[in-house]
Amino acid sequence: MTRRLLLLLFCMWVRMGVMEGAGKDENSSSILRSVNIGALFTVDSVIGRAAGPAIAAAVDDVNSDPTILPGTKLNSVIHDTNCSGFLGTVEVQLSVATVNFIKWNLKYCPYDVALQLMENEVVAAIGPQSSGIAHVISHVVNELNVPLLSFAATDPTLSSMQYPYFLRTTQSDLYQMYAVADLIDYYGWRDVIAVYVDDDYGRSGISVLGDALAKRRAKISYKAAFTPGASISTINDLLVSANLMESRIFVVHVNPDSGLTIFSVAKSLGMTGKGYVWITTDWLPSLLDSTEPVDLDKMNLLQGVVALRHHTPDTDLKKKFMSRWNNLKYKESGPAGFNSYALYAYDSVWLAARALDTYLNEGGNISFSDDPRLNDTSGSRLNLSSLRIFDGGQRYLQTLMRTNFTGLSGEVRFGPDKNLVHPAYDVLNVGGTGMRRIGYWSNYSGLSVVAPEILYTKPPNTSTSNQHLYSVIWPGEVATTPQGWVFPNNGRPLRIAVPYRVSYTEFLAKDSHSPGVKGYCIDVFEAAVNLLPYPVPHTYILYGDGKRNPDYNDLVQQVALNNYDAAVGDITIITNRTKIVDFTQPYMESGLVVVAPVQKAKLSPWAFLKPFTIKMWCVTGGFFLFVGAVVWILEHRFNQEFRGPPSHQLITIFWLAF
CATH class of the missing domain: 3.40.50.2300 (Response regulator)
Structure with missing residues (x-):
């Protein structure tokens, strides 16, 4: 064959x-x-x-x-x-x-x-x-x-x-990529960008990373691959394209002899500051460990980077x-x-x-x-x-x-798969003029602040509650874990339709200043957008000619046809409209209302008597007398207490009424 x-x-x-x-x-x-x-x-x-x-x-x-x-x-x-x-x-x-x-x-x-x-x-x-x-x-x-x-x-x-x-x-790298996936899952990120050299080493490693992330309900959203020996301009174009994506989590899997070029270009593009996350495989610690004395220019490129390094026990032999x-x-x-x-x-x-x-x-x-x-x-x-x-x-x-x-x-010692047993890595954080160990990873117990050789003496435990790392100083000298993504720079801003009203301009009106519209509805929408943990670029588009109020049924239909992404305004929620678009919860009451200033009333212990007018007092008294008379009529024939002189019987009626 x-x-x-x-x-x-x-x-x-x-x-x-x-x-x-x-x-x-x-x-x-x-x-x-x-x-x-x-x-x-x-x-x-x-x-x-x-x-x-x-x-x-x-x-x-x-x-x-x-x-x-x-x-x-x-x-x-x-x-x-x-x-x-x-x-x-x-x-x-x-x-x-x-x-x-x-x-x-x-x-x-x-x-x-x-x-x-x-x-x-x-x-x-x-x-x-x-x-x-x-x-x-x-x-x-x-x-x-x-x-x-x-x-x-x-x-x-x-x-x-x-x-x-x-x-x-x-x-x-099978184990190293699972360590990277555990890191990403530990911080709650779901989308990453893989930057790697396009050869057997790079492709196979990133392929394993994709499989490992899929098991953790995450994914590689963009693969930025470059050929061995690629020029700086090629890498620049590659990172510019990657920066247009929404993910800010970068996993770098390249060769140690050329890997720093990635960070040099990234820094020139402003991609090593606040909000970015850079995770590298063992190539970076291998490079830094072999560099003596410390190169400050290199370290300035790498501040906040998280890297993995082969873990080797600190034995007397070593x-x-x-x-x-x-x-x-x-x-x-x-x-x-x-x-x-x-x-x-x-x-x-x-x-x-x-x-x-x-x-x-x-x-x-x-x-x-x-x-x-x-x-x-x-x-x-x-x-x-x-x-x-x-x-x-x-x-x-x-x-x-x-x-x-x-x-x-x-x-x-080799396992059945011909790989060394007990694979483990140090998790490092680059800061200042060196690297700080923030924990370990092993396929035995996952992420931990305890050395793997100690954990091998205990039962394996890879539960979520057992995963721990020390704090990290991220790029931009930020201690708070970055959210990991932004609205993509190449994304189209949301097209928000706004009714161009003639009446009730307090709700919606054209404005000569940015963003071009104003009113109560716009204020509510902007306040809601500002509460989101990420930016949402949007632009307002007036709907109507400004000479008469637009037809709101047509406006809703345009949103349903994707001519607009959304509409903001005093749009009434009715059955036919809910069948084709989704509405937010109403933020103001509908129907006829009277708006009046509120005055603070003076408190009085006799305030409960105010609803009782003279006529009401007379009617109430008449009812009392009527009830007393009815009782007298019913009891007069059988009860001796209701007999006697007329004055006595009249007093009895008033007594019953009282």
Whole structure:
């Protein structure tokens, strides 16, 4: 089966050679005298300046440890690729019979670097630092059964089954993007803008971020992608477009060597002030950690930024290594710039050495065999027939995956997904001349102010109530959490129709001053708009000719037809109108009313007598007498008390009335 791949090949490469004569003797490991381990990275880069000294120190430490590879010397062969971008186009044809590399552009990368990879028998490789190149090399090591240990390629897709020989010795961006999503959810934001480099590293990371946000009912509302090596003008145009969106939450996922250009352009555009939120992945702390002394110009660009950094426990082993760091140098790269990738590069060397020691102790042999599928293309300069397959590659890979030890970066142990267990990050806030840690993130307990290694001793708890961070100083030196969005600058202002009345101008009238209308209804509407926590641009449009009051039924119909976005005025709420538009709650009574000044009445204890007029008193008294007479008539015939002289009976009637 034929597959054609357009690949970026061997801009940076690691060569791990093998022992003297071991490739010829397949039955004995006792003659193994030395092992060459190579590393592939760009020396003059943020990651390279940290990885170079760390790898050299790890090789020295392995050789000085008599318990690891006794009698065998570990040699380091490091290639400085010193190149970037798309350096070569290789058409790879994989079939049952052949693997042909047909095209190779030699303009930028030395031919001998690629040829050494193809012709030397290798048992493992460390690197590269680029996710894009790791994709390319993974195809090669798959064919040759050579494990590839990468201390800096964080693309989550590299852990797929397509690359069985790829083993990541640093944290995957899968976890980092979930940490970013938890941060966004913690502060209650729902829309973010992703600024990223458009390569395997950037695209895959942002893809995972989109999935993680979707699980938290949030989303990436705009993707601002730029090509590697993009010019400042291109980045400027990109950020201008992003700034027209309503979201003010920016997630930056770029390379450390060029990432500050984003903030330099953003500051020139006024996008690093109050109301903006900038969240970066681990590239920014890696850059700042490796910069000594502190560059004040850089720090001024980054005030208020929230960033993630690989979390590594502060163990005695790490502190001891840090104390040695200033004395470590690699070639002529100048002062070593420490960052977390130095720890992962150091542990990668120890991982390869420990696994190889176990592999040999368990009876494993280092032997190679020819692959009949590898044949030279006519006229090819790559000498494919010299390539040989590592016979013990699968067994050595399994040994690597079950190796477990405590390194500078913490516990080095792989899970079923071939990623390091216990991924965790420090959450940092840039302020002043440094970075302040405001908490941690781990896939075990989410956001916390307690170190992950302490939480591992307790049951996992990722509930919302358990998520905590210290306070943040946001861009613009603001302590209050930004709302995260504004009305988009490219949005059309609301078109508000206002009846151009002739009568009752106290409610609505034309005005020569801004906003062009005035009246009680306008005052109520403006007061309601001012209560909103975000701006709502709007413009008033007079409806009518000003010579007679407009037809309100027609006005409502125009709103229903979307010729206007809304209408403000003394519009009566009736059944037919409610069927086509929505009304607010009425803010004034309808119908006939009398408006009169209110006077304060004088209080009097006899105020209850005011409603009783003379006529009312007479009628009330007459009713009393009538009731007394009725009672006398009914009782006179049977009750002795109602008999006697007429005067007595009259007194009885008045008594009953009283």
